[in-house]
Amino acid sequence: MINYDVIVIGGGLTGSALSYELSQKKLKVLLIEKDSVLNNATIYSYGGISYWGGTSNLTNQLCQEGINIHRNLEEELSANTEFREIDLLFTIDIDQNPQETLEDYKHFFIQPQLLDIDESLALEPLLNKNNITGCLRFPQGHVNPQKTILAYQKALKNNGGNVVQETVISLIQKEDKIIGIKTNNKNYFTNEVIICAGAFSRQILQDLGLNLPIYFTHAQLIKTPPSDIKLRTLVMPATTKRFEMEKQATSLEIESIWQTSNNLIQNDVLEAGAIQFLDGSFCLGQISQIITNIDALVPKNTSARRIREAIAKTLPSLANIEGTWHNCQIAFSQGMPFQVGKIKKFEGLSIFSGFTSPFVFVPPLAKHFAHYLTENSDPIIESLPSL
Ligand SMILES: Cc1cc2nc3c(=O)[nH]c(=O)nc-3n(C[C@H](O)[C@H](O)[C@H](O)COP(=O)(O)OP(=O)(O)OC[C@H]3O[C@@H](n4cnc5c(N)ncnc54)[C@H](O)[C@@H]3O)c2cc1C
Known part of the structure; x- marks a missing residue:
């Protein structure tokens, strides 16, 4: 049985970027994606990076960080995003x-x-x-959306991360703690499960009795x-x-x-x-x-x-x-252009989903969230509403 530091559910833009950033922090990461041929929101996206679209100090800062990351991402990941x-x-x-x-x-x-x-x-x-x-x-x-997630996943694997094609059926709970996931293939155990399942995030949360917006x-x-x-x-x-x-x-x-x-x-x-x-x-x-x-x-x-x-x-x-x-x-x-953070009701469970304009917000927030999860502090993540 392999234990992971973090298990990320969903191999779209959110899951791929976050998995890579977590692997940069030397964590042992498993990224789980249910489809062999992707049919998700990311691959049908225009791939526009709307860095003009900040409306507050927080989103302005993220927009500037977002476009700066994209300007250097091909070099950082050693792969072509067609930026x-x-x-x-x-x-x-x-x-x-x-x-x-x-x-x-x-x-x-x-x-x-x-x-x-x-x-x-x-x-x-x-x-x-x-x-x-x-x-x-x-x-x-x-950017080309498909090439961007492939670039993130390639860099994740280069850092020692694993990507598997399996469907997460349920999360494994021990009292108020999430300790792993059950897939159509087997059980995996971890310290932290992060939900990056796009539209399917809602269902995973509902199955746990959680009603996030x-x-x-x-x-x-x-x-x-x-x-x-x-x-x-x-x-x-x-x-x-x-x-x-x-x-x-x-x-x-x-x-x-x-x-x-x-x-x-x-x-x-x-x-x-x-x-x-x-x-x-x-x-x-x-x-x-x-x-x-x-x-x-x-x-x-x-x-x-x-x-x-x-x-x-x-x-x-x-x-x-x-x-x-x-x-x-x-x-x-609703309320925020994303839902990012640890979910209070369960130890070992986080969400990184619900993004509007994800191509600008996901890359910087993935860096901030990975920093937060490893250092237990990050001013941007700490400024977000608690979940
Ligand atoms: C036509 C169109 C144009 C767009 N244009 C833009 C744009 O210009 N700029 C912009 O920023 N955004 C744009 N978007 C929106 C953007 O593409 C999406 O919001 C974003 O890609 C979503 O990424 P995600 O990772 O949250 O979700 P997804 O890409 O949907 O990925 C979620 C993944 O989770 C997997 N999954 C779900 N449940 C499970 C499970 N139980 N087990 C394992 N895996 C699971 C799914 O298979 C999927 O691959 C556009 C979208 C469309 C459709």
Whole structure:
């Protein structure tokens, strides 16, 4: 029987980055991922690093640390994440007022630049000039999400960490202490279990009788093979509707619906967006839908058609590229843009999940949390609400 210092559940961005940082602290780390072919939120992500998006001293600091880590990550991990700096363009629809839209983004740490139609087209010639009144431009970092988690996992293994493909069925408890996990294969024992299971984190917590504010959306998108068409920027619509939907769906009055399953709480939100990766492939998105049943089936054909119709209005030349529809579940939380810390009710149990903008927040918080777990102190982690 092998005992580990730490067991991390989930091999997406959160689990991979945190496992690596823990292995940097010389801990014996086991990372457990249930799928051999990943079908998680990370691999379907755009991979945008929104380092402009801080809204408090804490998140501003993390945004600056986040982009600085990404700028040096390929060297640190000796692997290619395809990091680059690009423009993020938030398209302003013809029925939106540019000045009012600008106001919606004024509270961010880095202010956007308001572009008129000609300035927008100069940066992104694929935009449909008849459908926009302009764009908001932010500086953005960008990585290939899949390559980034592979880079973290490779560096973890180089540090002596283990990655296994098994499904965690339950956590092993001894009174108020978590002492290990039971997988579909065997039991593993450890001093600390950290839940990094994305949307599935909620279920693992619920099975332990814990009700932390971690929820999920069902996301739908289209991935394409490499194409000769060239998109220069990351394009997203200038809308806060997804955040409003998430806030409403987790308000106190209806929070209890999350204890049950199969309930559609809200309508979905469609954000016509696109990113092109360095190999020429695209991710076109995205529909976000709230259904409390994590296994709910979403209708493929209507969903793919709606995404293509929306893309046809904003980026017409991308609307008919051959591609494959996918869906996945994305975790989010309320009150904070992440849930990070030791869970008070159980000794030996922590959470590192529920991130909004994880590509900027996860790398620095993984460093801080690994420091906290090994040194028993870290000013950033100690400033977070207790769980
Ligand atoms: C279309 C789209 C665009 C996006 N764009 C951006 C963007 O530009 N910037 C940004 O920051 N974010 C973006 N996101 C969001 C971001 O990708 C996700 O929030 C993030 O990748 C989630 O990482 P995670 O590790 O929490 O979850 P996941 O990537 O879902 O990983 C969780 C893992 O846990 C595993 N797991 C679950 N249960 C178990 C179990 N019992 N046993 C073992 N393993 C288990 C799962 O198989 C999964 O691999 C986007 C998402 C989508 C879908």
